[in-house]
Amino acid sequence: MAYYLQIAATLIAIYIQHGCKPAKRYPNWDPFLGLDAFVLFGIKAIQGKSSIEYRKLQLKYGPTFTMKRLTKASFIQTSSSKNIQAVNTTKFDDWSVGPSRQDIAIPFMENGIFTDDGESWKRARALVRPTFTRAEVADLEHFEKHLGRFLELIPKDGSMFDLQDLSRRLFLDTSSEFIFGQSIQSLLPQTPAETFEFMKAFDYSLLGLGLRLVSGPFLPLFFFDPTWKRAYTKVHRFMDKNIKIALERRRKIVETGEDTEAQGVRKPYILLNQMVLDTQDVFSLRAQIINIFFPARDTAAYAFSNAMFELARHPKVWDELRAEVSQIGDSKLTFELIKNLKVAKAIVNETLRLHIPATRLSRTALRDTILPVGGGPDQLSPLFVPKGTYIEMDINALHRDPKIWGGDALEFNPLRWAKGRTLWEARWEYLPFGGGIRMCPAQPMALAQVTYLLVRMAQEFKAVENRDHVSEYVEEIKMTVSSRNGVKISLVPA
Numbered sequence: 371m372a373y374y375l376q377i378a379a380t381l382i383a384i385y386i387q388h389g390c391k392p393a394k395r396y397p398n399w400d401p402f403l404g405l406d407a408f409v410l411f412g413i414k415a416i417q418g419k420s421s422i423e424y425r426k427l428q429l430k431y432g433p434t435f436t437m438k439r440l441t442k443a444s445f446i447q448t449s450s451s452k453n454i455q456a457v458n459t460t461k462f463d464d465w466s467v468g469p470s471r472q473d474i475a476i477p478f479m480e481n482g483i484f485t486d487d488g489e490s491w492k493r494a495r496a497l498v499r500p501t502f503t504r505a506e507v508a509d510l511e512h513f514e515k516h517l518g519r520f521l522e523l524i525p526k527d528g529s530m531f532d533l534q535d536l537s538r539r540l541f542l543d544t545s546s547e548f549i550f551g552q553s554i555q556s557l558l559p560q561t562p563a564e565t566f567e568f569m570k571a572f573d574y575s576l577l578g579l580g581l582r583l584v585s586g587p588f589l590p591l592f593f594f595d596p597t598w599k600r601a602y603t604k605v606h607r608f609m610d611k612n613i614k615i616a617l618e619r620r621r622k623i624v625e626t627g628e629d630t631e632a633q634g635v636r637k638p639y640i641l642l643n644q645m646v647l648d649t650q651d652v653f654s655l656r657a658q659i660i661n662i663f664f665p666a667r668d669t670a671a672y673a674f675s676n677a678m679f680e681l682a683r684h685p686k687v688w689d690e691l692r693a694e695v696s697q698i699g700d701s702k703l704t705f706e707l708i709k710n711l712k713v714a715k716a717i718v719n720e721t722l723r724l725h726i727p728a729t730r731l732s733r734t735a736l737r738d739t740i741l742p743v744g745g746g747p748d749q750l751s752p753l754f755v756p757k758g759t760y761i762e763m764d765i766n767a768l769h770r771d772p773k774i775w776g777g778d779a780l781e782f783n784p785l786r787w788a789k790g791r792t793l794w795e796a797r798w799e800y801l802p803f804g805g806g807i808r809m810c811p812a813q814p815m816a817l818a819q820v821t822y823l824l825v826r827m828a829q830e831f832k833a834v835e836n837r838d839h840v841s842e843y844v845e846e847i848k849m850t851v852s853s854r855n856g857v858k859i860s861l862v863p864a
């Protein structure tokens with residue numbers, strides 16, 4: 371009894387000292403487990419509309435409120451940029467990426483930059499930073515080699531094809547080359563059977579992880595399902611094999627002193643080469659690599675194919691892109707040149723505002739902490755957050771907030787960027803790559819690649835047409851968000 375009185379007294383003191391007020395609550399019908407919200411969002415996910423539904427709640431209950439959704443304790447939903455900024459900067463040490471990325475994901479993902487916190491996360495981040503921060507990561511020459519194969523696979527007779535699927539294969543090849551130093555060649559006519567097996571196993575591993583993440587108290591039921599383990603074991607074996615090949619290649623280079631750069635051939639940047647300087651242990655290399663391959667796998671592919679999804683529905687914007695690209699002439703498409711293309715950049719920014727691969731970012735409080743806003747009926751007072759509280763940061767709702775983006779917040783309108791709104795101005799209101807200390811380390815590389823691809827498409831094709839009878843974007847959530855109907859288009863060669 372004395373213990374509980376002491377806790378109550380401490381809480382009251384904190385509330386008074388910081389002016390905290392309680393958060394608004396979502397009116398769960400089931401106040402114990404929030405089964406109602408689980409069913410609602412399950413149905414919406416099946417319909418491909420869960421982001422729309424979460425946004426509706428944000429508009430109805432305000433940017434920060436608590437709810438239950440197959441959880442014993444209430445958790446926080448927020449699209450407040452002040453709260454998101456605090457979690458990612460000033461209060462960074464109070465929050466962990468667990469349990470979603472840890473307790474549940476570890477068997478598949480193991481420990482690395484994506485799943486770790488604290489000192490081991492810092493070490494993992496320090497390990498990859500040098501590779502990502504070098505301008506050369508936007509190694510567009512090497513990207514072009516894969517792009518050639520990608521362009522060959524696009525029908526030139528105006529027939530319909532799914533660009534999303536093709537883009538995934540393009541980025542699978544480029545990212546595997548960047549990570550291992552050798553592409554897994556999914557775009558080649560004779561794609562190795564092993565590559566298909568790997569892609570299938572990786573997709574199933576993601577699905578298995580996703581199902582476990584939403585299962586709440588029913589997680590133990592998955593104990594009897596061996597299929598997930600089988601799938602991620604295949605992924606691990608594939609990774610191990612590629613790591614061993616990369617290590618062997620590296621060993622030979624070191625032994626023979628053979629250096630292509632010295633012979634005037636510029637080498638592409640290879641992440642694994644950076645990592646083997648730190649360790650040559652296959653198990654820990656695999657853990658680090660899988661933690662990068664996972665967020666790299668589809669994100670940039672979806673960013674590009676989503677841009678084409680919108681361009682196929684906005685032919686005027688496509689024409690503006692073509693007009694800008696025609697000014698380039700025969701100049702080499704360098705990182706610098708790409709960075710200065712206003713229309714292309716605006717298209718990428720706007721696509722990543724409306725369609726983000728990670729619509730919601732989650733964390734768990736490692737200790738009692740305070741969020742700057744969200745308390746009280748007006749949600750402007752600080753909010754006390756007890757240790758263990760789970761928070762979901764709704765980036766999709768933030769990116770579609772009419773108070774920030776205006777009455778046309780739901781419209782694809784790249785002009786809003788071209789006409790002066792800079793990324794810097796929208797700092798904590800525009801977060802496709804997250805923000806602050808844990809922000810995506812690959813942002814410059816991903817942006818350069820996606821913009822480069824758009825430019826190359828505009829050079830190669832004079833028109834893009836939507837060939838899907840469903841006009842709106844129906845989302846498919848499998849850890850990352852994509853278009854359920856793919857991106858069915860046809861292209862007219864220039």
Ligand code: HEM
Nearest residue numbers: 483484662665666669670673728802803804808810812816
């Ligand atoms: C358009 C493409 C991409 C988008 C929109 C994107 C977005 C994100 C987001 C939202 C996060 C989570 C930040 C957080 O938890 O606060 C993240 C983390 C991460 N991303 Fe990306 N990403 C993209 C491409 C890539 C690529 C191509 C790679 C690797 C080659 C990559 C590697 C990572 C890594 C390693 C992390 C974990 C960082 C950490 O926890 O310290 N991403 N990304």
